[in-house]
Amino acid sequence: MDDSTKWVKHIELYVNSSTTPSQQAASVDAIAALVKNDMLTLETLVREMEIYLTTTDSIIRSRGIILLAELLSQLTLKPFSDSSLHSLIGFFTERLADWKALRGAIVGCLALLRRKIDVGIVTDIEVKAVAQSYLRNIPVQSLGQHERKLSYELMECLLDCHAGAVRDLGDELFDVICEAIDGEKDPQCLLLVFHIVESLAHLYPGPSGPLANFAEDLFEILGCYFPIHFTHPKGEDDDVKREELSRALMIAFASTPFFEPFSIPLLLEKLSSSLPSAKVESFRYISYCTAKYGPDRMAKHAQALWASVKDATYISPESTLLMDSESIGGMNFQYSDIMTQAYILLQEVIRQDGGFISLIIEDNDINIFVNFLDQYKDFDDIPVQVKQRLHAVGHILTVCAKPSVALCNKVFERFFPLLMDALGLSVAKPSESSYLDEDCFSSVKYNFGALYLCIELLAACRYLTVSLDDCTLIPDVSHQTWCTMLSSFSKSLVKAFIFLIRSNNADKTHSAYVYFGVKGLQILATFPGSFLPVSKSIYDKILVELVSIVTYDMNRTLSWTLALKALVEISLFIDKSPDSEKAASFESIVVEKIVDLTSSDYSAMPSSLKLQAAFDIGATRKVFMLRVAEGLDEAISTNLSAVNDHGNLESHELLVKLLDTYSNKIFPWFLEIGGSEEIPLSFALSIWDKIENSRSFSISPPKIGSDLLGATINAMKKAVSTCSKESQEIIINKAFGVLLSSKLFAIQEFESDSSILKAEGLKNSSCRDEWLTSLFASVVTSLRPQTSIPHGKMILQLFITNLLNGHIPSAHALGSMVNKLPLKDPGSNFSKNFSLDEALDMIFCSFIGTSCSDSTPGNEGSEIDFSSLRLHTIEIQSVKLNTINGLAWIGKGLLMRGHEKVKDITMTLLSFLTLNSNAGVSREVQDVKEVCDEDDMHQLMKCLGDAFHIIMSDSKSCLNRTYHATIRPLYKQRFFSTITPILLSLAVKSELSVRYMLYRALAHVVSNTPLTAILGEAKKLVPVLLDCLNMLSKDVLNKEIVYDILLVMSGILMNKNGQEAAADNAPGTVNQLIELTTYSHVMAIRETAIQCLVAMSELPYARIYPLRTQVLQAISKALDDPKRVVRQEAVRCRQAWSSTSSRSLQF
Amino acid sequence: MPSGLINANPTVYERQERRTRNAPADVDELAVEPIDQLEIFDILFYIKDPEHPYSLEELKVITADAIEVDDKRSHLRVTFTPTVEHCSMATVIGLCLRVKLMRCLPPRYKVDIRVEPGTHATEAAVNKQLNDKERVAAALENPNLVDMVNECLAPSFE
Incomplete structure (x- = not known):
């Protein structure tokens, strides 16, 4: 049979030791595919292979067995009959004794043992036979690395997947495993070894099992590996990480409590090692083991554990004071890894065994330390070492108090009275009503240590109540010891904190007191609502105090910022755990006061601070922000009228700041939280209302006027751009209404008459008109592309007219319009919506002699309509410059959306640029040359060159993502690749002065193009750029x-x-x-x-x-x-x- | 050259915290920043000692205070302190300093290099040798010496 010879050939290929590994792998794949597709049965195969499997030549035999094993590992999803499984496993079990062909036998066993139940698995009896053969025959430690790894894998598989079958092997299993893993050094094998130990622990959990007897032997082997340390860091086994091994060993250590008598003493001993990494590892292991061994077993080590933790954290702490800690109380420490792990251990031990705490609170050193806190009055007198200890004690107490109410009680009972005593506080008598009574402060002592620990304790019990609050079942904490203690002291604590904040004169040594005073107030004010000790009156007191700092204390920057931050935190907390009562009093005390600040003329406070406070508080909740915005709006109203009616200069400054706050903070905030656009909408509408209502609008010194106008335009743009399409339509309609009602719309005449030059210029228009057009332009600039613009034609005319009078915002608006207008009229019956083509027609009519409809693409005949220039010379200059600027912005708008008409605009610009050198210039051009003198001409040319800067560069004021511009990808590259050849060829032809301007244009284009595009053209560009540098560097203005x-x-x-x-x-x-x-x-x-x-x-x-x-x-x-x-x-x-x-x- | 090291076990000092220049916020294009002590020290401090893998700063062979500059009169004087009195490396160190300064300073400068008085056995001879144009030029004709100097100056461009 043809097929059979083929696969026999494959077998021969594989067994032949001279073939390459890839050929061998291909043979295995080919045979496996045959078996998978039932073209070849397993029986036939095995029968055919018999000679290779049983030959006395050990090399060929081992190759044959490996082939069979490899095939089986590829066929894990192919169902086998019971009988073939039985004979196969029997064969491999027997082969385990054949050390010359061991690898194949192990691979085969693994493949068969790992089969899933639905494709037929080996029976328990067979598994047991495999295990016994393994135990009897495989001398693991005398094998090579790969075989060792395989045999560990086989053992792992036996223990994990066939636990039931090997369980009763008992002592024999342990003997062999101990022998097999003893002295293993290869990282990959070690990972398996650690896992085998873990599996053994799972196999025999009971105290009567063999593990209890073998624990010591087993641990003796394991213990040698701790701490994991590579002597050859850059070996070939880079794939096994130290962390990975260390974690596996840790799990093995903690796998059974029977290891406890051996592991904990070892780990404790390693803690005294001089190697920092060993210490870190030891703490990590002990924490993990503590969690696994359980409190009963760990109890006897408590003393030693506490001693080691205390040593690492309190006696010789390794922490560094952070540099920037001055502003945050001077107690910000960075722990070493050892300390971090020690704290984790402490936390774990406390969590497991509540009794542990007695060791800590009875500890002599800590008690002495707490009792002698008062030797340092001044923060700066405290040596760093004492600060470290103070910090450590604070942290230890926090860790102790956090886990449960009972623990918290114990810590409070022991230390709280001491601390209160040290601070000179006593239980407030109920009769005392006045908070600011001077004589009750006299008893407050400056004791930084006590203050610090007190704050730490408060923070801990706040943490506890918050975590209890999160549980569904809320236990009643009000009768707990710590709770009653705290409530009896809360009044005097608040008083003491207030005293500390107020008492000093903002000098540096007291900054730590101020910090912790404010922090204390903040903690007391952020206890959850269900918690009693902080009553509403105390809560209100705290808020009043903090607000009064924010209002009156701006000269002390530190306390001001801290107080504001505390208020923000308190507000955020209310947001998190809603409490209507507290929220109400927060709103009435804090928010109202802050809003009052912004709208009132209360002048002692700088307006920037007022606005910062208002924004920070507002940003915590949406309701507050709405309230703040309301206040700001009022403030804008009053100040605007103050500026307008009385020319009040101070109001002007404030107004600019208010508007900036809107555009830089409030709008972005609303944009971030999403959804809400009522504020931007109402802001825009109210500005338009104000313009509409003040008929005589004039802001006297022009400098101030333009400042204010700039700020308003900016705010208006931001407001409109954050709005949705619907809101934008409301705004534009409103704006158009206002515009229509003003006398500006004498423009309506133009609708029939396209000659814009008859229009009166804006030059002699009033201040109000300038505001109106500028604001309107800024609205149009920031519209979304979907928003429809009413009376597009009229608006376009208005902008064109204004542009010719030198109004830059109008140019931006024109650019935005051509960038965003729809290509075709979407609803033809909706005549107000006009399309890009119409708009371009109008624009080209106004600026360029030809009309859009009859200019074919690539028509170079489009020329400037120089009829517009036949006015007297002075005007020509400005009008021409404005036209060019306007064209540039329009060109930019078109370029960004990828419209082909941009070509017409650039060609127009270029033809104007080169008109000097063109021999066949039109008559009109000659006219221009006649009326213009040299200087004017030069300036005009320069403006033309710089138009390319406008076209290519990114602008902040319009045509960007914020203002919803349509941006086609790679538009810069595209423009670069079309315009550069044109510029280059023109530059070659033209005379020096023109070439200068062309180079200017080229420089703008090249410097704004991404570098990758330029590199492609580098060969052509380098000589030109050198020429550019040569020419341009002669004039300083070109720097x-x-x-x-x-x-x-x-x-x-x-x-x-x-x-x-x-x-x-x-x-x-x-x-x-x-x-x-x-x-x-x-x-x-x-x-x-x-x-x-x-x-x-x-x-x-x-x-x-x-x-x-x-x-x-x-x-x-x-x-x-x-x-x-x-x-x-x-x-x-x-x-x-x-x-x-x-x-x-x-x- | 002697086979053993001249100073086998020098004291290594910790590097001083550098005086940092606070750059002015807006650059005045026309303001002149004269060459000063710190700039010279920045040029010299990381020259390697001929014997040890430490910089001259770490060995306190030169300090910022031992440099006197007068930019207007184009004059510079560097005073260095050999680690041991009989140090035969003093001339090599001095040569390194001179070569480095020649490479980094504008040609208008006159540079004086001398050994701190009382720190070297043959102080006068060393000073004379270091400030003799002919002898410096001759030394730089010697390929062995030039290699040695270049090795000492090398790290400054890493």
């Missing part, structure tokens, strides 16, 4: 452009492909860069030029060697540069270049 090009150059030079392009132009590049190293106007240019030279030194040797002298001479001048940074770069550059040739020191 920013020069810097931008230089950055592009350095980008090219840093890149592999770019370097090739630079190598072709090496002499020119070097010359130009050398020239720039003396560019006296900008340090950054000199620095970058030298960096570029450094990069040049890596070009091919033959290219740069002739340039070496030149560079070194230039650099030796740069060594005397007035700026240090440049000198440093020069040194680097000199080193780089002199090492390219020889070690000569001539230069």
Whole structure:
């Protein structure tokens, strides 16, 4: 049979030891596929293989057995009959004794033992036979690494998957396992070994089992590995991590309580090791073991455990004071790993065994420490070591008090009275009603230690109540000892905290007292509602005190910020655990007061602080923010009228700040929490209302007016951009209504008459008109693309007119409109919605001589409508500049959405730019040349060049993501690749002055294009960029452009492909860069030029060697540069270049 | 060269915390930043000792205070302290300092390098050797010496 010969050939291939591993693997796959698809039965196969399985040649035999085993591991999903399974497992069991062919036998056993029940599994009796054969025949430690690993895997499989079958092997199993794992050193095998021990522990959990007897032997082997430490850190077994091994060993340690008498003493002993990692590991292991062994077994070690924890945390703490801790009470410590693990252990022990606490609270050292806290009055007098101890004691007590009410009681009973005593507090008598009674403060002592511990205890019991509060079953804590103690002292505690905050004169030594005073108040105010000791009157007192700090104490920055932060925390807490009573009093005491602050003229407080406080408090809850916004709105109203009617300068400043708060904080906040747009909407509408209602709107000094207008425009844009489509439509309609009602809409006449030049300019328009158009433009700028614009034509006309009068926001609005207008009219019956094509028609009519409809794409005949320029010369200048700017913004809008008309605009700009040199200029152009003098012409050309800057650069004020611009991916790259060839070819043809302007345009395009696009064109660009640098660097005013090009150059030079392009132009590049190293106007240019030279030194040797002298001479001048940074770069550059040739020191 | 080290066990000091320059917020393009003591020290401190893998700063061979600069008159004086009195490496250290300064300072500077008075057995001879143009030039013709100097200066560009 053809098939049979084929697969027999595969077998031969595999057994043949001269074939490659990949061929062998292919053979196994081929045979397995045959068996899987029932083309070949297992019986036939085995029968055919008989000779290989039984031959006396041990090499061929082992290959044969491995082949069979490999096949079986591939066939784990193929059902086998019981009889074939039986004979196979019998065969492999027997083969375990054949040490020359052991690997195949183990693999085969593994494959069969791992089968799932639905494809037929081996019986328990067979498993037991395998196990017995294993125990009898495999000398694990004398095998090689791979075989050892396999045999551990087999043992693991026996223990995990067939526990029932091997359980009664008992002592024999232990004997063999102990022998097998003793002295294992390979990390991968060790992972298995640790797991085997763990499985053994699961197999024999009872005290009567063999594990109890063998625990000591087994642990003797295991214990040697602790702590895990690699002597050869960079071995080939990098795949097994130390952490992984250490974790496996830890689980093995904790697998059975029978290890306890051996493991805990070992671990405790290792704690005294000098190796920090050993200490960390020991603490980690003990914590884990404690959790697994249970409290009964650990009880006898309690003393030793406490001693070791105390040693690590209290006696010789390894913590460092954090640098920035001054502002947060000076007690912020960073623990070492050892301390962290020690605290974790303490926590675990306390959680397991409540009795442990008596060790701590009876501890002599701690008690003495607490009793002698009062020797340090001043925070700065306390030595760092004592601070460390104080911190440790605080942490230990916190850990003790946190887990349960009973523990908390014990800690409180022991320490709370001591601390109260140390602070000089007594139980407040109920008769005392006045809080600020001076004589009750006289008893408060400055005792930082006591204060600190007291705050830590309060924090711990607050944590406890909050965690109890989270449970569904709320136990009654009010009768617990700690609770009654705290409630009896709460009044005097509050008094003491207030006293500490107020008493000092903001000097540095007291900052710690202030910090902990405020923290104490905050903790007391954030106990959950169900908790009694802090009554409502105390709560109110705390709020009043904190608010009064915020209101009156702004000169003490620290306490001011802390108090504000505390209020924010308190408010957030109310939000988390709702408590209507407290929420109400918070609102009436804090929020009302803060809102009052912003709207009132209370002048002692700087307005920026007022606004910060208002925003911070408001940001905690939406209700508060709405309330705050209401207050701010009022404030804007009053101040706006103050500015408008009385020319009040202070109000003006405040107004600008208010508007900035809106645009920088409140709108982003609402955007972040999402959903709510009532505030932006009502803000925008109310601004329009205000404009509408104040007929005579004038803000006297123009500087102030423009400041204010800028802030308002900004706020308006932010407000509109956060709104949804519907709200935006409300706003734009409102705005349009206001606009319509003003006399500005004399413009309506224009609807029939497209000649915009008859329009009166904005120049002599009133302040109110300017506000109206600017705000309207800002609304249009930030609309969403979906929002429909009413009376599009009129609006467009208005903007075009204003633009020609030099109104930049109108240009932004025009750019945004062409960017977002729909391509085709969506509903033709809805005549108000007009489409992009119509808009472009109008724009092209106004700016460019041709109409959109008859200009075919690529038609170069579109020309500027110079009829607009036939006014008297002064006006020409400004009108032309404005037209060009406007065109640039419109071009940007079109470019970003990827519209092809952008080509028309750029061609127009370019044709204007090159009109000087064009021989066949039209008559109109000649006219222009006649009326313009040289200077005007120059300025105009410059403006044309810079138009490309507007088109390519990212703008913050419009056409970006925030203002919902339509942005096509890679639009910059696309523009770059179309415009650069045109610019280059024009530049070649034109005369010097024009080329200068073309280079300016090119520089703007190139410096705004992503570097990857430029690198592709580097070969062509490098010479041009050098020319650019050469020309532009002659004028100081171009310094920013020069810097931008230089950055592009350095980008090219840093890149592999770019370097090739630079190598072709090496002499020119070097010359130009050398020239720039003396560019006296900008340090950054000199620095970058030298960096570029450094990069040049890596070009091919033959290219740069002739340039070496030149560079070194230039650099030796740069060594005397007035700026240090440049000198440093020069040194680097000199080193780089002199090492390219020889070690000569001539230069 | 002697087979053993001249100072087999030098005292290594901890590196001093560097005086940091606070960069002005807005750069005044025309303001001149004169070359000062700290700048010179920044150039010199990480020169490696010829014998040990420590920098001259760590061995306190040079300190910031031992550098006197007068930028207006283009004059610089560096005073260094050999670790032991009979240190034959003093000339090599001095040569390293000179080469490094030649590479980093503008040519207008006149550089004086000398041994701290009373710290070296043949102080006068060393000083004379280090400030003799001809002898420095001659020393730099010697490839062994140049290699040694370059090795000491090497880490500064890593």
